[in-house]
Amino acid sequence: xxxxxxxxxxxxxxxxxxxxxxxxxxxxxxxxxxxxxxxxxxxxxxxxxxxxxxxxxxxxxxxxxxxxxxxxxxxxxxxxxxxxxxxxxxxxxxxxxxxxxxxxxxxxxxxxxxxxxxxxxxxxxxxxxxxxxxxxxxxxxxxxxxxxxxxxxxxxxxxxxxxxxxxxxxxxxxxxxxxxxxxxxxxxxxxxxxxxxxxxxxxxxxxxxxxxxxxx
Ligand code: ADP
Numbered sequence: 001x002x003x004x005x006x007x008x009x010x011x012x013x014x015x016x017x018x019x020x021x022x023x024x025x026x027x028x029x030x031x032x033x034x035x036x037x038x039x040x041x042x043x044x045x046x047x048x049x050x051x052x053x054x055x056x057x058x059x060x061x062x063x064x065x066x067x068x069x070x071x072x073x074x075x076x077x078x079x080x081x082x083x084x085x086x087x088x089x090x091x092x093x094x095x096x097x098x099x100x101x102x103x104x105x106x107x108x109x110x111x112x113x114x115x116x117x118x119x120x121x122x123x124x125x126x127x128x129x130x131x132x133x134x135x136x137x138x139x140x141x142x143x144x145x146x147x148x149x150x151x152x153x154x155x156x157x158x159x160x161x162x163x164x165x166x167x168x169x170x171x172x173x174x175x176x177x178x179x180x181x182x183x184x185x186x187x188x189x190x191x192x193x194x195x196x197x198x199x200x201x202x203x204x205x206x207x208x209x210x211x212x213x214x215x216x
Contacts (some may be wrong), residue, residue, distance in 0.1 A: 004029035010059035020213045034200035035193040037210035043193035051084035083156040087163040089147030097131040121149040140167035161192040
């Protein structure tokens with residue numbers, strides 16, 4: 001079976017600093033992967049490359065059997081299947097509902113259809129009843145969950161999470177841990193960067209250890 005996503009001889013340099021060097025890395029569909037390693041080891045760089053937001057200095061990526069071409073049209077099409085949730089997400093100073101609807105609006109979805117999807121996404125992240133609240137006035141953990149709902153509502157095939165539970169309390173983490181396998185069952189592949197010592201195993205995820213920009 002062909003991998004869902006594969007990286008071949010990927011390198012990323014910032015000026016002359018080699019931030020990432022990955023010879024071969026394959027991801028299977030409907031699985032959870034955890035990138036684990038110290039600060040600065042290249043986790044975010046790898047996530048941004050896989051999210052097609054950062055062009056590698058060198059190397060090739062194959063997504064769903066298709067070689068990634070770093071040209072606007074091709075990237076726009078492929079990005080429809082991929083969503084990255086940042087550790088400190090940027091939320092508009094508007095309602096939670098507005099924030100979650102944003103991506104749907106950009107895709108031209110009618111507002112009647114949005115309603116049901118937004119409700120479902122809020123339900124998934126345990127923020128039922130938060131739709132009218134001002135997003136920036138929520139706690140850090142709640143804002144992370146709004147960002148997650150904003151990603152989920154787009155139904156990506158590949159969900160990328162940068163330190164998703166870093167600001168969450170225990171109850172939210174438990175809910176989050178319960179949610180990921182459901183998303184996988186629904187067809188998603190998930191790659192998360194995490195500092196949590198036990199969460200990757202709790203999720204039965206495949207652990208990818210990194211150090212100094214390399215896989216170890
Ligand atoms: P992690 O997510 O594991 O903390 P990063 O991918 O953010 O690691 O960083 C990997 C390396 O690349 C670090 O040495 C970091 O300082 C460097 N780096 C990251 N982003 C930039 C940037 N925009 N410009 C210059 N160096 C960067």
